[in-house]
Amino acid sequence: MSKAEIWLIRTYWDFEFPRPLLPNFEFVGGLHCQPAKPLPKEMEEFVHSSGEHGIVVFSLGSMLKNLTDEKSNMVALALSQLPQKVIWRYKGKKPETLGSNTRLYDWIPQNDLLGHPKTKAFITHGGTNGIYEAIYHGIPMVGIPMFADQPDNIAHMKAKGMAVELNINTMKAQDLLDAVNTVIHNAT
Known part of the structure; x- marks a missing residue:
């Protein structure tokens, strides 16, 4: 784990409270979101x-x-x-x-x-x-x-x-x- 080149964080920076992070952290919160499909x-x-x-x-x-x-x-x-x-x-x-x-x-x-x-x-x-x-x-x-x-x-x-x-x-x-x-x- 200490040799990981990138860390993906399942949140998004503008919804976080300020805190220090290393440069190899990437925010991916909401990656799963997509437009709505028709309902049943x-x-x-x-x-x-x-x-x-x-x-x-x-x-x-x-x-x-x-x-x-x-x-x-x-x-x-x-x-x-x-x-x-x-x-x-x-x-x-x-x-x-x-x-x-x-x-x-x-x-x-x-x-x-x-x-x-x-x-x-x-x-x-x-x-x-x-x-x-x-x-x-x-x-x-x-x-x-x-x-x-x-x-x-x-x-x-x-x-x-x-x-x-x-x-x-x-x-x-x-x-x-x-x-x-x-x-x-x-x-x-």
């Missing part, structure tokens, strides 16, 4: 039905399979109060408070949804792929970081005005509702 027909119909309010994309990543019943019902209650339609990547038990504006999916074409012209906000755990896709498509974020690099990623996005941060352990339905409305309607 059923999903496109749901997105199109959102009218002028648009949609919110919600994913806590592939590592988190579900939430407690209490937490999922709290989240679903908050989402049900939004005027936007919500596409939520969620594999757990269907929340009792799920609103008619929210659809659950085991898997979503995240980049394609973030690149859709009707997308207004992204609720994310702050994984690297998702934050760079949101940056690439210009979508503001509500960050709910949980572990690994997620808290640091969301701290960077918050500092750069791209996100509002919530704590999964202490947030209430009103907190989530307020955060989504803030990123959609106000500068963060």
